[in-house]
Amino acid sequence: MGEAVTGGVVNMAAKLEIEPGSSNAYHTGDWRTQQPVYQNKWPPCSQVCPASEDIQAWLALASEQQWQAAWHKLAERNPFPATMGRICYHACESACNRKHLDSAVNIHALERYLGDRAIALGWSHKSSCDEARTQRIAIVGAGPAGLSCAFQLARHGYLVTVFDAQAEPGGTLHSAIPDYRLPKSVLAKEIDAILALGIELRLKHRIGKEISERDLLDQFDAVFLAIGTRQPRPHPYDDGTGKAGSSHRVTSGLEFLHRLNRDEPLIIPQQVAVVGGGNTAIDVARCVRRLGADVAVVCAQDPHGTHQQDLATEMPASLTEVIEAETEGVQLIYRAGVRRLVRSGAHLSGIEIAHVDRVHDRQGHFNPILFAGTEAFVAAELVIFAIGQEADWQGLEGLQQTTEAEGVWVGGDAVSKSKLAASAVGSGYQAAMSIMASLQGKSLVFDAHQKTKITFRKMQLHYYRKQLRREGEMNAQRLDGFKEVVNGLAEHDAVDEAGRCLSCGVCFECDNCWHFCPDAAIIKKEDGYAVDYDYCKGCGICAQECPCGHIDMENIETPAKASTS
Amino acid sequence: MDKRDPFRHNVLTAGHRACSGCGEAMAARMVTDLIGPEAIYISATGCLQVFTTHNQQSAWQAPWIHSVFANSAAVASGVEAALRAKGKDTPVVVQAGDGGTFDIGLQCLSGLIERGHDILFVCYDNEAYMNTGVQRSSSTPHAVRTSTSPPGRLSQGKQQLKKDVISIMAAHHMPYAATATIAYFPDLKAKVEKAMSIKGPRFLQVLSPCPLGWVHDSALSVTVSRLAVETGLFPLVELEYGELTGVMRLVEQKPVDEYLRPQGRFKHLFNSQDGAMELRHLQALADTRIRRYGLLDAHTQWDTAHAMQSERHGRGGYWRGSEHGR
Numbered sequence: 001m002g003e004a005v006t007g008g009v010v011n012m013a014a015k016l017e018i019e020p021g022s023s024n025a026y027h028t029g030d031w032r033t034q035q036p037v038y039q040n041k042w043p044p045c046s047q048v049c050p051a052s053e054d055i056q057a058w059l060a061l062a063s064e065q066q067w068q069a070a071w072h073k074l075a076e077r078n079p080f081p082a083t084m085g086r087i088c089y090h091a092c093e094s095a096c097n098r099k100h101l102d103s104a105v106n107i108h109a110l111e112r113y114l115g116d117r118a119i120a121l122g123w124s125h126k127s128s129c130d131e132a133r134t135q136r137i138a139i140v141g142a143g144p145a146g147l148s149c150a151f152q153l154a155r156h157g158y159l160v161t162v163f164d165a166q167a168e169p170g171g172t173l174h175s176a177i178p179d180y181r182l183p184k185s186v187l188a189k190e191i192d193a194i195l196a197l198g199i200e201l202r203l204k205h206r207i208g209k210e211i212s213e214r215d216l217l218d219q220f221d222a223v224f225l226a227i228g229t230r231q232p233r234p235h236p237y238d239d240g241t242g243k244a245g246s247s248h249r250v251t252s253g254l255e256f257l258h259r260l261n262r263d264e265p266l267i268i269p270q271q272v273a274v275v276g277g278g279n280t281a282i283d284v285a286r287c288v289r290r291l292g293a294d295v296a297v298v299c300a301q302d303p304h305g306t307h308q309q310d311l312a313t314e315m316p317a318s319l320t321e322v323i324e325a326e327t328e329g330v331q332l333i334y335r336a337g338v339r340r341l342v343r344s345g346a347h348l349s350g351i352e353i354a355h356v357d358r359v360h361d362r363q364g365h366f367n368p369i370l371f372a373g374t375e376a377f378v379a380a381e382l383v384i385f386a387i388g389q390e391a392d393w394q395g396l397e398g399l400q401q402t403t404e405a406e407g408v409w410v411g412g413d414a415v416s417k418s419k420l421a422a423s424a425v426g427s428g429y430q431a432a433m434s435i436m437a438s439l440q441g442k443s444l445v446f447d448a449h450q451k452t453k454i455t456f457r458k459m460q461l462h463y464y465r466k467q468l469r470r471e472g473e474m475n476a477q478r479l480d481g482f483k484e485v486v487n488g489l490a491e492h493d494a495v496d497e498a499g500r501c502l503s504c505g506v507c508f509e510c511d512n513c514w515h516f517c518p519d520a521a522i523i524k525k526e527d528g529y530a531v532d533y534d535y536c537k538g539c540g541i542c543a544q545e546c547p548c549g550h551i552d553m554e555n556i557e558t559p560a561k562a563s564t565s
Numbered sequence: 566m567d568k569r570d571p572f573r574h575n576v577l578t579a580g581h582r583a584c585s586g587c588g589e590a591m592a593a594r595m596v597t598d599l600i601g602p603e604a605i606y607i608s609a610t611g612c613l614q615v616f617t618t619h620n621q622q623s624a625w626q627a628p629w630i631h632s633v634f635a636n637s638a639a640v641a642s643g644v645e646a647a648l649r650a651k652g653k654d655t656p657v658v659v660q661a662g663d664g665g666t667f668d669i670g671l672q673c674l675s676g677l678i679e680r681g682h683d684i685l686f687v688c689y690d691n692e693a694y695m696n697t698g699v700q701r702s703s704s705t706p707h708a709v710r711t712s713t714s715p716p717g718r719l720s721q722g723k724q725q726l727k728k729d730v731i732s733i734m735a736a737h738h739m740p741y742a743a744t745a746t747i748a749y750f751p752d753l754k755a756k757v758e759k760a761m762s763i764k765g766p767r768f769l770q771v772l773s774p775c776p777l778g779w780v781h782d783s784a785l786s787v788t789v790s791r792l793a794v795e796t797g798l799f800p801l802v803e804l805e806y807g808e809l810t811g812v813m814r815l816v817e818q819k820p821v822d823e824y825l826r827p828q829g830r831f832k833h834l835f836n837s838q839d840g841a842m843e844l845r846h847l848q849a850l851a852d853t854r855i856r857r858y859g860l861l862d863a864h865t866q867w868d869t870a871h872a873m874q875s876e877r878h879g880r881g882g883y884w885r886g887s888e889h890g891r
């Protein structure tokens with residue numbers, strides 16, 4: 001030892017013979033054969049949301065009470081949160097990973113909460129472009145598809161004009177959905193906020209009538225057709241007047257709802273039968289109950305939950321809607337089809353129904369077989385057929401044939417298989433992206449992380465606390481008029497509910513990886529984490545213990561240089 | 566100095582030579598960062614000492630002394646007495662393996678406690694002499710395969726039971742003795758902070774899985790340590806002056822199989838009649854510990870679900886003072 005001793009006191013300044021160095025000089029990173037990589041994933045809720053909302057992202061902001069930021073994040077993909085939070089059948093919740101822990105996050109209630117907050121506080125949408133553009137785009141149809149497309153294009157600086165044949169915007173959301181599910185004022189306020197981006201709206205303009213197809217093509221650089229399905233599918237029975245069609249005894253669901261929503265006077269007898277198993281049938285039946293009549297729904301399929309494997313033979317209407325309808329006294333007659341309308345002279349006394357055997361034929365078409373000898377009588381003085389609807393291309397035959405390459409896009413219910421408002425919104429978004437790419441001469445790009453999916457099996461659910469799902473309260477006086485059935489969440493419940501999101505596949509800064517790395521190879525920074533590959537030995541603990549599955553272990557040929565969360 | 570991380574000292578820094586996934590390295594990194602770089606650390610011979618001081622390179626960013634295998638507690642007693650003589654209150658911390666605690670270090674440790682030194686003794690319990698090639702220690706659980714307790718015709722691994730060292734510590738009537746493990750950082754943090762707030766001898770037994778000696782996947786160190794607690798095989802308890810003052814309640818008791826299966830050191834139990842009996846024996850040992858400490862029905866604020874919870878934006882880091890960031 002080279003220490004100097006003077007009068008029994010060690011001279012601390014003297015150098016040791018062997019000077020210790022830091023182990024930092026030794027890079028244990030050379031040892032590893034696999035390495036952790038931080039990787040955002042696309043959670044199941046977003047995978048199934050027809051509007052492709054980044055649900056995890058806006059829930060995270062909501063849980064921190066950054067309400068306005070959350071609303072902007074949501075609106076990026078869906079400018080109708082208050083509307084959608086009320087009427088979307090929320091496939092997101094059926095897919096939510098949280099159901100494997102306790103119960104799904106109440107996504108739709110939070111969506112509504114944000115939308116209602118935006119309406120109450122008068123928030124405006126942000127434009128995401130400072131470039132002034134000169135190209136003009138025409139949109140035919142002011143339903144959710146048309147307005148979603150208009151919203152995206154206007155946000156990006158394009159000049160947008162929306163045409164609609166009706167006197168009010170909103171499409172089917174306005175004309176058919178009853179007030180007890182969607183108050184008209186809510187829809188109107190959300191549409192106002194969209195139009196405030198500088199969109200021109202021309203109501204009572206039917207293409208092919210008030211304005212021609214040719215004018216549209218000449219005056220605009222691109223056209224988006226979002227005309228919905230507004231033509232009721234005809235029913236094959238005559239009502240005693242000698243011709244098939246609509247009268248005060250027999251009508252279509254769509255016609256009935258349109259008249260109701262336009263506040264037209266309706267004469268409703270005491271007994272009504274609704275034919276059909278979809279959401280429209282249920283809406284019609286619930287409206288009839290509110291008008292004070294008794295109503296039976298005749299549906300070809302079985303009740304929910306009877307065919308786990310073969311969902312095609314279950315009633316297609318949403319289960320929640322069916323339950324609410326039954327609570328309100330709607331009678332449901334399953335596995336039954338109409339044989340004929342029963343008349344006494346000109347008077348309609350009801351329908352004759354029979355047992356349905358097979359619902360769909362070999363080609364998968366709805367084509368029920370009715371068994372003889374199983375007939376039954378359902379008394380009704382009004383029969384409403386809610387058996388589907390089609391797009392009305394009249395006056396649009398030319399545009400219908402025109403392709404995207406020639407500047408015409410089509411979307412929404414008119415062409416999508418899934419006839420849902422959120423699908424229409426998603427379809428409008430896709431069309432806008434495609435139109436912008438085409439006008440800018442670029443190819444379409446989508447977010448890369450949306451390709452990496454995540455299931456609950458990749459997650460460590462034991463890191464999360466069980467927490468009760470918060471629900472909006474049910475309105476006790478709901479059959480009294482057309483008041484909303486479900487109330488919104490209170491603010492404290494909204495915070496708690498948003499906090500229930502597991503943040504599937506997206507780092508929520510829990511510190512687990514940082515705490516657990518035995519090699520101090522994970523660095524915590526102000527805005528996330530980074531793997532220090534100089535030292536990472538590739539043990540895999542960080543990936544194993546990441547609650548939300550954000551970290552992947554990948555096999556390596558050559559060690560990586562950097563990965564940040 | 567390693568200053569890579571703005572939220573932590575890294576008292577035990579990177580570049581150490583522990584096996585990939587080492588539970589002891591993880592435990593020591595957590596404990597020493599919770600205590601901080603102002604303490605004097607004494608390490609008994611063992612893996613932690615060897616892998617942190619290799620080839621003239623130290624992983625310690627704090628004053629650190631290596632004692633021999635048996636006498637870390639005695640060395641620490643001397644350090645503490647000297648500091649006291651100089652009027653200093655620098656914390657003194659011993660770190661030793663189970664061999665250096667349960668076996669060869671036991672009498673020095675007992676002396677330290679009996680003399681009442683103001684020292685925290687931390688035992689990183691990996692249940693065998695790992696550094697010399699996985700020989701059995703008195704901490705090795707019943708029926709475990711080690712290189713000196715191979716299963717065969719005469720026995721299914723180690724014949725004896727794991728020594729109940731925490732009871733031995735408590736029997737010294739010492740101010741604070743507790744068990745902890747890496748899977749529950751908030752619990753470990755609370756115990757280290759409590760220990761550091763108490764004067765006199767304190768003892769912490771930290772279960773530290775060893776992928777090499779326990780023969781499990783390196784990614785499973787935390788999972789295995791969690792299962793040791795959830796099965797009741799390793800109760801998390803606190804004892805003050807011999808009295809049980811805290812237990813971590815089990816929200817749900819897991820069967821011991823779940824803990825044993827991922828570990829190669831128990832593999833021999835799963836393919837023979839004798840093994841099956843030992844499995845029942847291990848289950849009975851877990852049940853006994855659960856009964857003894859009331860792990861399923863204790864009235865506590867801590868339980869296994871609560872202590873696991875991950876929260877958005879961290880569980881809080883290592884700094885106790887506000888001047889160090891969050």
Ligand SMILES: Cc1cc2nc3c(=O)[nH]c(=O)nc-3n(C[C@H](O)[C@H](O)[C@H](O)COP(=O)(O)OP(=O)(O)OC[C@H]3O[C@@H](n4cnc5c(N)ncnc54)[C@H](O)[C@@H]3O)c2cc1C
Binds near residue numbers: 412
């Ligand atoms: C009774 C009922 C209840 C429903 N309930 C729900 C629900 O709860 N949840 C849900 O997700 N979905 C529901 N839907 C479906 C949803 O309403 C539709 O999926 C959605 O409105 C389709 O949007 P869209 O923009 O494609 O078409 P639409 O909303 O139908 O809008 C099309 C618009 O185009 C206009 N138009 C058509 N032709 C022309 C033309 N030639 N010139 C100018 N304008 C034209 C129409 O006037 C209309 O305003 C329901 C549908 C019905 C019928």
Ligand SMILES: Cc1ncc(C[n+]2csc(CCOP(=O)(O)OP(=O)(O)O)c2C)c(N)n1
Binds near residue numbers: 611613665691693702
């Ligand atoms: C007196 C003495 N006997 C034996 C050894 C060899 N030796 C070094 S480390 C060690 C085992 C240490 O086991 P443990 O204390 O449990 O620590 P671990 O390595 O398992 O962390 C042994 C036996 C020694 N250094 N000194």
Ligand code: SF4
Binds near residue numbers: 048053085088107111
């Ligand atoms: S639009 Fe529908 S599916 Fe998408 S998040 Fe909202 S409720 Fe869920």
Ligand code: SF4
Binds near residue numbers: 055096500502504
């Ligand atoms: S927990 Fe959150 S991120 Fe995961 S599926 Fe549910 S809502 Fe989506």
Ligand code: SF4
Binds near residue numbers: 539
């Ligand atoms: S825990 Fe640390 S050493 Fe292990 S793989 Fe992750 S970063 Fe690498």
Ligand code: SF4
Binds near residue numbers: 512514
């Ligand atoms: S362990 Fe926690 S901090 Fe680390 S990546 Fe996963 S969520 Fe983020």
Ligand SMILES: [Mg+2]
Binds near residue numbers: 689693695
């Ligand atoms: Mg050991």
